[in-house]
Amino acid sequence: MHGYTASKSDYVKRLARIEGQVRGLSRMVDDDKYCIDILTQVSAATKALQSVAVKLLEEHMAHCVAEAVAEGGDSVEIKVKEAADAIARLVRS
Amino acid sequence: MHGYTASKSDYVKRLARIEGQVRGLSRMVDDDKYCIDILTQVSAATKALQSVAVKLLEEHMAHCVAEAVAEGGDSVEIKVKEAADAIARLVRS
Amino acid sequence: MHGYTASKSDYVKRLARIEGQVRGLSRMVDDDKYCIDILTQVSAATKALQSVAVKLLEEHMAHCVAEAVAEGGDSVEIKVKEAADAIARLVRS
Amino acid sequence: MHGYTASKSDYVKRLARIEGQVRGLSRMVDDDKYCIDILTQVSAATKALQSVAVKLLEEHMAHCVAEAVAEGGDSVEIKVKEAADAIARLVRS
Numbered sequence: 330m331h332g333y334t335a336s337k338s339d340y341v342k343r344l345a346r347i348e349g350q351v352r353g354l355s356r357m358v359d360d361d362k363y364c365i366d367i368l369t370q371v372s373a374a375t376k377a378l379q380s381v382a383v384k385l386l387e388e389h390m391a392h393c394v395a396e397a398v399a400e401g402g403d404s405v406e407i408k409v410k411e412a413a414d415a416i417a418r419l420v421r422s
Numbered sequence: 423m424h425g426y427t428a429s430k431s432d433y434v435k436r437l438a439r440i441e442g443q444v445r446g447l448s449r450m451v452d453d454d455k456y457c458i459d460i461l462t463q464v465s466a467a468t469k470a471l472q473s474v475a476v477k478l479l480e481e482h483m484a485h486c487v488a489e490a491v492a493e494g495g496d497s498v499e500i501k502v503k504e505a506a507d508a509i510a511r512l513v514r515s
Numbered sequence: 516m517h518g519y520t521a522s523k524s525d526y527v528k529r530l531a532r533i534e535g536q537v538r539g540l541s542r543m544v545d546d547d548k549y550c551i552d553i554l555t556q557v558s559a560a561t562k563a564l565q566s567v568a569v570k571l572l573e574e575h576m577a578h579c580v581a582e583a584v585a586e587g588g589d590s591v592e593i594k595v596k597e598a599a600d601a602i603a604r605l606v607r608s
Numbered sequence: 609m610h611g612y613t614a615s616k617s618d619y620v621k622r623l624a625r626i627e628g629q630v631r632g633l634s635r636m637v638d639d640d641k642y643c644i645d646i647l648t649q650v651s652a653a654t655k656a657l658q659s660v661a662v663k664l665l666e667e668h669m670a671h672c673v674a675e676a677v678a679e680g681g682d683s684v685e686i687k688v689k690e691a692a693d694a695i696a697r698l699v700r701s
Contacts, residue, residue, distance in 0.1 A: 331457055344448040351444055351471075355437040364424055364482040368508040371475040372515040375468055378444075379515065379606050382464040387599035389457040390580060395591060398584040405581060413573035415461040420565050420605050421700055422465040422472065472699050480692035487669060488684060491677040498674060506666035513658050513698050514607055517643055530634040537630055537657075541623040550610055550668040551694050557661040558697040561654055564630075565701065568650040575643040601644050604651040608658065 332388030343381055350374040382419050386412065425481030436474055443467040475512050479505065518574030529567055536560040568605050572598065611667030622660055629653040661698050665691065 333340060351374055357367045389412060397408040426433060444467055450460045482505060490501040519526060537560055543553045575598060583594040612619060630653055636646045668691060676687040 331454060333451065333457060334454065337451055340451045341448050344444055344451065348441055348444040348448070351437055351441040354474075355434050355441070358426065358430055358433045358437065361424060361427065364426060364478050364486065365504050365508050367426075368475055368478055368482075369511065371471055371478070372508075372511040375471050375475075375512075375515040376607075378464055378468050378471070380603070381447075382461055382468075383599055383603045383606060385457050385461055385464070386602055387595055389461075390576065390598060391591065391595045393457065394576060394580060395584045395595075398581045405577065409573055409577045409581075411458050412576060413569055415458050415465075416572060416602055416605075417566070417569045418462065418465040419468075419602075420569060421562075422468040469700075473696070476692055476696045476699060479695055480688055483669065483673060483691060484684065484688045487673060488677045488688075491674045498670065502666055502670045502674075505669060506662055509665055509695055509698075510659070510662045512695075513662060514655075517640060519637065519643060519646075520640065523637055526637045527634050530630055530637065534627055534630040534634070537623055537627045540660075541620050541627070544612065544616055544619045544623065547610060547613065550612060550664050550672065551690050553612075554661055554664055554668075554694040555697065557657055557664070558694075558701040561657050561661075561698075561701040564650055564654050564657070567633075568647055568654075571643050571647055571650070575647075579643065597644050601647040601651075604648065605654075608651040608654040 332390075332392035333385055336384075336388070340381065340385075343377070347374055347377045347381070350377065379419065386415065386419075425483075425485035426478055429477075429481070433474065433478075436470070440467055440470045440474070443470065472512065479508065479512075518576075518578035519571055522570075522574070526567065526571075529563070533560055533563045533567070536563065565605065572601065572605075611669075611671030612664055615663075615667070619660065619664075622656070626653055626656045626660070629656065658698065665694065665698075 350370065354367060354370055354374065357370065394405075394408050394412060397404040443463065447460060447463055447467065450463065487498075487501050487505060490497040536556065540553060540556055540560065543556065580591075580594050580598060583590040629649065633646060633649055633653065636649065673684075673687050673691060676683040
């Protein structure tokens, strides 16, 4: 059981849509579309991915971090550090 | 002819790889992988997309912006504004 | 008491350094430095700000979110949503 | 003469405002403000910095890159690569 388990099918749907967006990018390159229009679609796909990531983090905090707090001990610090590192990677990507 | 035309097959290959990364994300969710590991892969896919975007922009500047400069007139300002707007969208995504 | 209270003087020091970086940017513009060199310093200041933000979020999760979990009730969901919104703003800025 | 020379005083004003925002952040920490409110202000300062960067890039493309195109030779490729690297640093910060 993970934070995202309850909304698994929602994530799968969103990721399928992003996969389609990336396939669309490939088609745009192949069809010699204008670079700026391709860039607009790259930004849209990136935003969609980031938004999936923020949702995953939200459910992760609500479940896994909360669980760690309930358990107590070292696990809170470990889970929180792990989540902060994931946030840092997202912010920088 | 666009800035990216000469390296079209390279872009198609890179985008196919990113499409595979996004499909992999879907599989990770489906296989109940740990959220933090999914987030690491989201960051990797986002970075790969951004890197395609920066390459597209580089070739766009080298060709389309350069062409506009050669043509002269208003087209330089228009092309440059258009590129700056695309950069702003990327930075914010 | 906030998550960051224990390391308050560390934050004040980091922010003073960033303030100095921004003042340095102004001086670079005033001294007609090369645009690309100014941009490198803008990226450095942005990275330093983002890194302060990630640290604040880490301590916020470890204290405020943990406190909400201990209290129970609706407050966990509220705190987690609030943190996720802050992460979304950071990722997009 | 740089791309930004004509709007130098505008940049100095914007950077002074950002410097004030960062000083405000320090005051918020000192006054024990709520972490999420501090994070909102960090995002605002980051956005303001990024927006200065995009403007600098726009004027850099319109002047320095255009100049390189006019000069011809290797300088176009060098200037464009340099600008693309600056964009990559911005996107990742």
